[in-house]
Amino acid sequence: MTTASSAQLSPPRGEDIISQLKQAGVGIIVSVPDIVTSDGLLWPISTDPDFRLIRVCKEDEGVSICAALSYSNTRAVLLMQQTGLMDSLNAIRAIAMDYHQPVCMMVGLQGKAATETVAESASYGVRIIPPILDAMALKHIGIDSRDDATKISPAIDNAYRSGDALCFLVGQPPVFDRGRT
Amino acid sequence: MIQRDLALTALRSHVTPRDLVVAVYQSCFDWLALCPRDLNYVSTGAMGQASSHALGLALGSPDRQVIILDGDGSLLMNLGSLVTIGNVQPGKFLHLVFENGVYEVNGAHPIPGAGNVDFAGMAKAAGYKDATCFYDLAAFERALPELLASEGPVMAVLKTIPGKAYPRNYDYIHSEAARHRFRHALNDSRVNDA
Numbered sequence: 001m002t003t004a005s006s007a008q009l010s011p012p013r014g015e016d017i018i019s020q021l022k023q024a025g026v027g028i029i030v031s032v033p034d035i036v037t038s039d040g041l042l043w044p045i046s047t048d049p050d051f052r053l054i055r056v057c058k059e060d061e062g063v064s065i066c067a068a069l070s071y072s073n074t075r076a077v078l079l080m081q082q083t084g085l086m087d088s089l090n091a092i093r094a095i096a097m098d099y100h101q102p103v104c105m106m107v108g109l110q111g112k113a114a115t116e117t118v119a120e121s122a123s124y125g126v127r128i129i130p131p132i133l134d135a136m137a138l139k140h141i142g143i144d145s146r147d148d149a150t151k152i153s154p155a156i157d158n159a160y161r162s163g164d165a166l167c168f169l170v171g172q173p174p175v176f177d178r179g180r181t
Numbered sequence: 182m183i184q185r186d187l188a189l190t191a192l193r194s195h196v197t198p199r200d201l202v203v204a205v206y207q208s209c210f211d212w213l214a215l216c217p218r219d220l221n222y223v224s225t226g227a228m229g230q231a232s233s234h235a236l237g238l239a240l241g242s243p244d245r246q247v248i249i250l251d252g253d254g255s256l257l258m259n260l261g262s263l264v265t266i267g268n269v270q271p272g273k274f275l276h277l278v279f280e281n282g283v284y285e286v287n288g289a290h291p292i293p294g295a296g297n298v299d300f301a302g303m304a305k306a307a308g309y310k311d312a313t314c315f316y317d318l319a320a321f322e323r324a325l326p327e328l329l330a331s332e333g334p335v336m337a338v339l340k341t342i343p344g345k346a347y348p349r350n351y352d353y354i355h356s357e358a359a360r361h362r363f364r365h366a367l368n369d370s371r372v373n374d375a
Contacts, residue, residue: 028240052240054236055265056262056265057261057262057264057265058261060227060259061259061261064226064233064234064236065233067234067237068233068237068238069237069240069241071368072238072367073368074240074241090227093227094226095224095225099224099226
């Protein structure tokens with residue numbers, strides 16, 4: 001759950017998140033660009049030879065692509081902004097939840113200040129995300145700090161083992177020390 | 182105009198056991214009656230998503246031919262997928278669009294722009310290697326071997342009228358059994374092929 005205050009937390013490191021994705025065996029990233037994760041994740045991923053980046057026009061395409069990839073045991077993550085998550089809710093409802101398929105999503109919370117929690121965010125579009133996911137019984141994990149990155153690989157492993165969909169909520173822009181590559 | 186079940190019957194003889202067939206709505210129901218097989222992918226979940234599921238399958242199994250039985254109303258809901266597919270360029274990818282001009286299973290209301298939308302033109306503009314429109318069954322039958330042999334992505338738009346009414350078994354296409362059957366066959370075939 002995304003409840004901890006980010007006021008004193010150091011931001012997540014892009015390198016750590018990428019390392020966790022690789023550790024989990026994720027080889028395909030499906031994405032519509034998200035301003036929160038753009039510099040710290042998507043740009044580095046776009047030049048990382050260990051990933052195949054599939055740029056989609058709309059996020060619900062990614063829900064279907066990730067679900068279909070799971071049939072061949074190919075692990076993927078859909079990287080997007082919460083606006084795209086909201087736009088894809090019916091696809092997630094049907095394909096991930098009704099069909100019980102391991103669609104793994106990483107969602108940047110655009111509009112969330114680093115000093116506020118998700119629940120206390122001044123942004124209506126941010127505040128409503130966890131309750132919506134709860135209503136859908138869709139597991140979500142906050143990535144708000146440097147330490148949170150360690151949750152990623154085990155959670156993805158569990159998702160593919162159990163068939164349960166999963167949503168990481170990235171509450172601070174990840175930093176990428178090497179900068180844009 | 183092409184009677185849909187006759188077009189599917191023509192296709193049936195060209196589908197090999199390893200091919201992955203992604204089917205939606207009435208084309209799916211017709212196909213399940215005409216060609217029941219384990220590697221029919223029928224659980225597409227949300228309207229319009231067939232092409233995206235098919236791309237996922239193509240990415241996961243690039244050695245297999247993927248055939249989509251899409252509808253015009255469905256494709257209108259996911260036109261961006263044409264650009265995504267055109268960008269990825271899956272090589273064994275035949276996208277059949279059954280264009281009947283209506284939302285057939287939702288009351289047969291006309292689609293927006295019925296009769297005026299150029300799906301083949303849009304596919305080519307989006308990066309498909311080729312796209313052709315068929316108005317009669319004989320021409321489609323003649324073209325099928327080349328359509329399946331061509332480097333993808335390729336689209337064929339069939340101007341369609343309904344044929345025989347096959348039962349609409351929604352429970353099956355949304356069932357865990359359908360997905361399990363496909364998953365098992367996909368992975369079992371790989372073992373057998375090794």
